Amino acid sequence: MKAIGSAMIFGLLLCMVGVAYAGEQDSLPPVSDLALEMSCKSNMRTLATALSMYLSEFGTYPDSLPMLTDAGVAHGVPPIHLLECPACDSVYLYLTDGESFTLVCPCDSLHGSIVDGTASW
Numbered sequence: 001m002k003a004i005g006s007a008m009i010f011g012l013l014l015c016m017v018g019v020a021y022a023g024e025q026d027s028l029p030p031v032s033d034l035a036l037e038m039s040c041k042s043n044m045r046t047l048a049t050a051l052s053m054y055l056s057e058f059g060t061y062p063d064s065l066p067m068l069t070d071a072g073v074a075h076g077v078p079p080i081h082l083l084e085c086p087a088c089d090s091v092y093l094y095l096t097d098g099e100s101f102t103l104v105c106p107c108d109s110l111h112g113s114i115v116d117g118t119a120s121w
Ligand SMILES: [Zn+2]
Pocket: 037, 040, 041, 085, 086, 087, 105, 106, 107, 109, 111
């Protein structure tokens, strides 16, 4: 009888923890602006790395960012979603003369830019 009582109390405790946990999950905020900014900067760093790999393989920067994925460079080619800032879903601004490049976040949220591998942040 004592074992059954303990089991019931344990079950009740588990239930209370579960309810508390579920309540906490509901109160979590959506993905924060900071997380989106971190993700954007990470994307730009990955793109800058892929651009430098493209340069060392082809001797020039690509004319456009999609060329990174189209070229089939074996290593460091970013998935296509990296070509967009996650905050505004717009494609990164990319300028090049073949020997240098500028990569800029297209959003109004000031996520920064990378010029020839040097980040603005
Ligand atoms: Zn951005």
